[in-house]
Amino acid sequence: MVNNAGASRPGRFETLTDEAWQGDMDVKLFSQIRCSRATLPPHVRASSAARIVNINAIDARYPDPTFFATTVNRAACLNFSKALAIELGPENILVNSVDIGFVLTPQWENIRKRRSPEDLRGRVLHPMPSEEVSLGRFGGADEVSGIVAFLASDRASYLTGTSIDVAGALGKYV
Numbered sequence: 001m002v003n004n005a006g007a008s009r010p011g012r013f014e015t016l017t018d019e020a021w022q023g024d025m026d027v028k029l030f031s032q033i034r035c036s037r038a039t040l041p042p043h044v045r046a047s048s049a050a051r052i053v054n055i056n057a058i059d060a061r062y063p064d065p066t067f068f069a070t071t072v073n074r075a076a077c078l079n080f081s082k083a084l085a086i087e088l089g090p091e092n093i094l095v096n097s098v099d100i101g102f103v104l105t106p107q108w109e110n111i112r113k114r115r116s117p118e119d120l121r122g123r124v125l126h127p128m129p130s131e132e133v134s135l136g137r138f139g140g141a142d143e144v145s146g147i148v149a150f151l152a153s154d155r156a157s158y159l160t161g162t163s164i165d166v167a168g169a170l171g172k173y174v
Contacts, residue, residue: 001039002148004055005031008107010114013068024069029076036084040093050093051152054081055144056163058099062171074099078163085161094160096151101167102129104138134169 007027009020032054036044044050059067060074078097085095130136144166150156151164165171 001035001044001051002053002055002152003032003035006055006057006107008067008110008114009069010067011069012065016069021069025073025076028070028073029080032077032080044093045091049152049154049157050088050091051156052081052084052088052093052095053148053151054095054097055148056081056097056099058101058165058167058171060099060163061173081163082161089160094151094156096156096159096161097163098144098147098151099163099165099167100139100144101165101170102133102138103141103144103166105141129168129170132170133167137168139166139168 005027007024009016009024011020036052044052054077056077057070057074059071060078063071065071078099081095081097088095129138147164147166151159
C-alpha cells in the first residue's frame with residue numbers, strides 16, 4: 001500500500017489558523033494513519049509481501065518556516081512510519097518512507113498560485129532547484145516511483161523503518 005496524499009499550505013507560525021493546521025494534519029498525517037488502519041487487516045496482513053510506503057517530504061528533517069505546518073506535520077509522518085515499522089516488523093510487514101524534495105508535479109502549480117499568482121509562467125519557482133539542489137533541477141515523478149517500486153519489491157525485503165530522500169541532495173542534514 002502506498003500512502004501518497006499531500007497539499008501545500010504555505011504560511012508561517014503566526015499566520016496559520018487552527019483550521020489550516022487541522023486541514024494540513026488531516027491531509028498528511030491522518031491520511032497515512034487512516035489508510036494504513038483501513039488496509040492493514042483485510043489486505044496488508046493477507047499479503048505474502050506486505051509493504052506500506054508513505055510518501056513524505058524532506059521538510060520533515062529540513063524545516064522550512066514558510067511552510068510551517070508542512071514541516072511539523074511531515075516530521076510526525078516520519079515518526080509514524082518508523083513507529084509502525086517497529087510495531088509491524090514481527091509480522092514481516094515492511095514500512096518505509098520516501099521523502100521528496102522538488103519533484104515536478106501538479107502540486108507546483110498550486111504552490112505558484114499561492115506564492116506568486118501574478119507569475120503566470122512560473123519563473124519565480126522554477127529557479128529554486130538551481131539555487132538549492134545540487135543537481136540543479138526538479139526531480140521527475142518517475143524518479144520517485146522507481147524508489148517506491150523498489151521498496152515494494154522482494155529486493156527490499158530487509159528494509160523497514162527507512163526514510164529515503166529523493167531530492168537531488170536538497171536538505172542540508174546528515
